[in-house]
Amino acid sequence: MSEDRRTFLQRAAAAGLLATPAAGLLSACVGGGDDDTQDQAEGEKSETNPLGVDAKAPLEVVIFNGGLGTKYATDVHIPSYKKSFPEAEVKFSQAEEIATVLQPRFTSEQPPDMVNNAGSKLMDQGALVQAGQVQDLTDLFNAPSLDIAGKTVKDTLVPGTVEQGTFNGKPYVLNYAFTTxxxxxxxxxxxxxxxxxxxxxxxxxxxxxxxxxxxxxxxxxxxxxxxxxxxxxxxxxxxxxxxxxxxxxxxxxxxxxxxxxxxxxxxxxxxxxxxxxxxxxxxxxxxxxxxxxxxxxxxxxxxxxxxxxxxxxxxxxxxxxxxxxxxxxxxxxxxxxxxxxxxAAGEMYFVAAKGKNPRGGMEYLRHMLSKEGAKGFTELTKVLTVVQGATEGLTISPGLTSSEAMLKAAGSDYFAYxxxxxxxxxxxxxxxxxxxxxxxxxxxxxxxxxxxxxxxxxxxxxxxxxxxx
The missing domain is CATH 3.40.190.10 (Periplasmic binding protein-like II)
Structure with missing residues (x-):
């Protein structure tokens, strides 16, 4: 086990990221050696499958059940993914305490493929990135949009979106909800x-x-x-x-x-x-x-x-x-x-680098970032997304109307940390x-x-x- 990985495990245990004591983690790690990557699903890249997803590979998605609910996943994004990959089984689960549910799985390096890391008990995102547990999303943002012709995914997003999920120059997190x-x-x-x-x-x-x-x-x-x-x-x-x-x-x-x-x-x-x-x-x-x-x-x-x-x-x-x-x-x-x-772009979604299907996880995010995926999200949650123009033609609620008016009045005077x-x-x-x-x-x-x-x-x-x- 590398010193970098040992240091992370000690830090993560101290911070409460990992559920088991550091000593147990370290001894468990010795048995596995440094090469922890399991076989990962991969298919052929094509115009309709730019990320090279294995069309038959299962995909596991975990969504935080909080203010946004989970219907946007079950009723919009999962059906969209299944339409493109009808033979793929999509396993969905929800949790109110993401860290409590997923800490043991990341510790044992058996994580789900795509995670909505949110809520008062979320995982330490910086520590996950440091440990190599989070997939670099560069290929996702450079891929063509699912339903906006002639544009890459990155081209369709509100300025600053990619940067909001960037850690030392690489995009690891999709902050999907544009929150005021x-x-x-x-x-x-x-x-x-x-x-x-x-x-x-x-x-x-x-x-x-x-x-x-x-x-x-x-x-x-x-x-x-x-x-x-x-x-x-x-x-x-x-x-x-x-x-x-x-x-x-x-x-x-x-x-x-x-x-x-x-x-x-x-x-x-x-x-x-x-x-x-x-x-x-x-x-x-x-x-x-x-x-x-x-x-x-x-x-x-x-x-x-x-x-x-x-x-x-x-x-x-x-x-x-x-x-x-x-x-x-x-x-x-x-x-x-x-x-x-x-x-700011908020509500973190990331793909597990050591999951079984990271390509499928990124493709799932591509469906979330389609115009239809974003529109469906806003219809169900009354919250804007980072996809530009996705509210066109929607009848929006009083709170969202007020929120949009406040954002418009701010002009370029908005900020985040x-x-x-x-x-x-x-x-x-x-x-x-x-x-x-x-x-x-x-x-x-x-x-x-x-x-x-x-x-x-x-x-x-x-x-x-x-x-x-």
Whole structure:
């Protein structure tokens, strides 16, 4: 067993990526030697089969069952794949805790072929890439589109999509859902109370005061599993204050990136919101429990991505009408306008490099990235994809309409970060630090110091591969 692989296993075990103790993994690895690759299915390449898929080879797909559900896979993408390869058996399963279900299989190098790595218990994507467990998707992106003539798959995508899933120059992950983030609310509740969307921080706190006076919890998120929604909000405000390079510097583990004034000021502002306008009881709730309270008109504003409307479809009363607003400007001297938003290709899908059918896994992604595949996804989930023009002719929901309007108003002023998928240790720490800030009266100085400490630890750890953008 190589030293690189031994180092990864030790790191992964420590990070919780692998279910069994490091010692057990290392001894198991000795028996297998270095050549772990099993026989992999391969067919002849052709104009209709550019990736060389074995038409009869089984394909295994695992999809996270969360806000987007799984019907898009069972009702759209799997039938599309089967239409091209009718003799191939497609084995489908879903999971709410991806890491719990798939850790043992990646440890034993018997993974499924295509994985939707998402949710609060997702696998450490950076560690998987470092271990050689993730297929390079260059051939997929260079292949012709399934149903958009004259274009490669890459040509059909929203700019930045390939880069969002790139690790040190190679594309390993498809971020499929083009997600916009903001503060979600009921258009009906706003109209009934003559509330308007705030543009400044003063207007924002005045709105929260009005909600509080009406007996509505002004602002809420679920501390049990959704604190990453809130740290996204904090960092969005930081980017508005100091510019998008604030986030790029955090991604690149630049010295002192977490302790710049923009991050500290954003943490201070949001810590005050938590202290004055949130319920402490929400610390122990899950996201769907808090979201249900919003559907009952008990919560005014909820930070989330554009999957929210679909996730709450069964609990949303008629006339509620989801809508979303960008975060208000924090100061009069913000570097980015009030309309600027966090928006990015998200929801990770990857092919297992050591699976039995990586070519089939990439072909499955090609079907997802067809115009029809993307259109079907949006119809079922109310969420945009990274495929350009795929919503043409669709009647879209109130929340998606609002989300598209917010994106249009942002123009080129949208941004994202990637450290949370690169370095799971930082993501875990930020969730805990955010809950402390928002629910326990934590202060901004402690928040940024805590995050700088873990960022420095990651930077200095030679066993963790570093990524840059």
């Amino acid at each position: 983030f903001g503060l979600w609310y009921s258009d009906k509740l706003f109209k009934d109370n003559s509330w308007t969307v705030p543009k400044t921080w003063t207007e924002f706190t005045a709105l929260l005061d009005s909600m509080k006076a009406k007996g509505v919890t002004p602002y809420a998120y679920a501390g049990a599993n959704a604190s990453y929604y809130q740290y996204l909000v904090i960092l969005t405000t930081a980017a508005k204050i100091g510019g998008a390079d604030v986030l790029k510097n955090i991604d690149n583990l630049e010295d002192g990136a977490w302790q710049v004034d923009a991050v500290k000021q954003a943490a201070q502002l949001w810590g005050e919101i938590g202290n004055k306008y949130m319920l402490k009881s929400h610390l122990g709730l899950r996201h769907t429990e808090v979201q249900l309270q919003q559907n009952q008109y008990r919560v005014g504003l909820y930070p989330s991505g554009s999957w929210l409307e679909n996730e709450q479809a069964k609990d949303t009363p008629a006339g509620f009408n989801y809508a979303v607003m960008p975060l208000p400007s924090a100061t009069a001297s913000d570097k980015l306008p009030q309309t600027a938003i966090y928006a 990637r450290w949370d998928t690169w370095y799971k240790k930082m993501d875990d720490e930020c969730r805990a630090a955010t809950n402390e800030l928002m629910f326990s009266g934590g202060d901004a100085n402690k928040f940024v110091a805590r995050m700088q400490k873990v960022a420095d630890e990651v930077k200095k750890d030679p066993s963790i591969e570093k990524f840059k953008r």
